Amino acid sequence: MRAMHTSSEHPLRWAIVDDLASRGWSRQDAVLPPGLLRQLAFECRQRELSPASVGRGAGQEVREAIRGDRIQWLEAGQSEACDQYLAAMDDLRQALNQGLYLGLEDFECHFALYPPGAFYRRHLDRFRDDDRRTVSAILYLNEDWQPEDGGQLRMFLADEVVHDVQPQAGCLVVFLSGDIPHEVLPAGRERLSLTGWFRRRGNDPF
Ligand code: OGA
Numbered sequence: 001m002r003a004m005h006t007s008s009e010h011p012l013r014w015a016i017v018d019d020l021a022s023r024g025w026s027r028q029d030a031v032l033p034p035g036l037l038r039q040l041a042f043e044c045r046q047r048e049l050s051p052a053s054v055g056r057g058a059g060q061e062v063r064e065a066i067r068g069d070r071i072q073w074l075e076a077g078q079s080e081a082c083d084q085y086l087a088a089m090d091d092l093r094q095a096l097n098q099g100l101y102l103g104l105e106d107f108e109c110h111f112a113l114y115p116p117g118a119f120y121r122r123h124l125d126r127f128r129d130d131d132r133r134t135v136s137a138i139l140y141l142n143e144d145w146q147p148e149d150g151g152q153l154r155m156f157l158a159d160e161v162v163h164d165v166q167p168q169a170g171c172l173v174v175f176l177s178g179d180i181p182h183e184v185l186p187a188g189r190e191r192l193s194l195t196g197w198f199r200r201r202g203n204d205p206f
């Protein structure tokens with residue numbers, strides 16, 4: 001993340017740490033150079049995506065009445081653009097650990113494409129039987145998104161406050177996975193993102 005490597009007084013990663021500490025979520029705009037965002041969007045469209053499922057392990061199933069996006073997981077070494085993004089997220093992981101003592105060990109991340117009309121109903125990102133997902137981070141890849149295109153991320157915050165985010169290219173939303181219910185409103189046009197989770201070590205003995 002370009003701003004994260006500058007020596008300015010208050011780099012982006014510390015702004016995110018402060019926001020998470022004070023209110024549990026953060027939104028930052030223009031976090032990556034436009035060229036890199038375009039490359040990531042291109043790659044998202046090129047990849048062979050599969051319908052996303054809900055639930056975990058044996059209980060996992062595709063349910064378009066709950067979520068209609070198509071996804072593919074990222075791995076290191078797949079492309080220069082993806083590796084740059086993973087490096088930026090690793091910087092953020094270290095800042096979150098330094099600032100909030102979260103003990104985050106890794107970051108898992110997938111491309112997501114919502115075809116027109118797709119949505120993701122209200123949910124929490126933490127599984128009932130697996131609490132490793134601790135901080136969610138979503139980077140949007142859509143140029144010139146208009147409010148009438150729909151597809152907003154709707155977050156249900158404390159005191160019944162509802163906050164909508166436009167999935168505009170370069171916007172990064174970070175929040176505590178177990179604390180903030182959220183949904184994706186139906187998108188009127190194709191909606192691209194990179195969605196990921198910083199994870200703690202589980203209680204699993206292995
Ligand atoms: C998710 C999710 C939100 C978004 O994939 O779990 O909530 O704005 N995505 O894409």
Ligand code: MN
Nearest residue numbers: 123124125182
């Ligand atoms: Mn979610």
